[in-house]
Amino acid sequence: MHATGTFDITSWDTLATDEHPGATIARHRLTKHFTGDLTGTSTTEILTVATPDGPAAYTGLEHVDGTLNGRTGTFVLAHSAGGGADGTPWMRWEIVATSGTGELTGITGSGQIINDDGHHYTLDYHLAGEGT
Numbered sequence: 734m735h736a737t738g739t740f741d742i743t744s745w746d747t748l749a750t751d752e753h754p755g756a757t758i759a760r761h762r763l764t765k766h767f768t769g770d771l772t773g774t775s776t777t778e779i780l781t782v783a784t785p786d787g788p789a790a791y792t793g794l795e796h797v798d799g800t801l802n803g804r805t806g807t808f809v810l811a812h813s814a815g816g817g818a819d820g821t822p823w824m825r826w827e828i829v830a831t832s833g834t835g836e837l838t839g840i841t842g843s844g845q846i847i848n849d850d851g852h853h854y855t856l857d858y859h860l861a862g863e864g865t
Contacts, residue, residue, distance in 0.1 A: 734842075734859065735770075735855070735858075736770035736802060736844075736854075736855070736856040736858065737770055737853070737854065738767060738853070739767075739852060739853050739854070740765045740766060740775075740852045741851075741852065742764070742765055742852070743765060743766050744762075744763065745761060745762075746762045746763075747760070747761050748761060748762055755785065756782050757782070758780065758782050759780070759781050759783070760778065760779070760781075761779050762776065763776070763777040763778075764776055767797070767854075769854075770856075771797070771799055771801045771802075771854070772799050773797060773800060775795050775798065775799075776796050777796075777812070779791045779792065779812065780792055780793060789815060790816070791813075791814050791815075792811075792812060792814075793811075793812040794809060794810070794829075795810040797809070797810060801837060801856075804835075805835050805837070806834045806836045806838065806840075807834045807835065807837065808829070808832045808834070808837050808840050809828070809829040810826040810827065810828060811826060811829055812824070812826050813825050813826075822848065824846035824848065825845050825846075826846070827842075827843045828841055828842045828843065837860070838861070839861025840858055841859050842856060842858030842859055843856075843857060844856035844857055844858075
């Protein structure tokens with residue numbers, strides 16, 4: 734199964750910052766609002782690293798509460814992101830196995846965030862007991 738859509742970051746709070754020579758590591762809490770095949774909200778905690786040349790990478794966990802293609806429940810996404818050697822960013826997420834609840838129990842899959850004229854997402858997923 735496949736889902737696409739957009740999201741808005743509705744809040745961004747920096748919880749801690751740790752300065753190091755050549756890099757700043759920070760912890761942030763974000764909230765988001767999703768539209769498209771996934772409708773709902775989420776809370777995300779990320780760790781970021783920034784260098785003098787700009788953002789370098791982040792990792793995090795996101796708890797999603799919503800409806801995915803007509804099925805309601807929750808699940809957790811594990812994020813990983815960074816900049817490639819050519820400067821092109823990559824942002825991926827993986828559904829944490831066993832994190833699905835409600836009609837999303839048994840969900841697995843992965844996807845990506847595309848940051849162009851806004852925040853777009855893709856999610857390829859499978860629900861236990863589904864044929865696809």
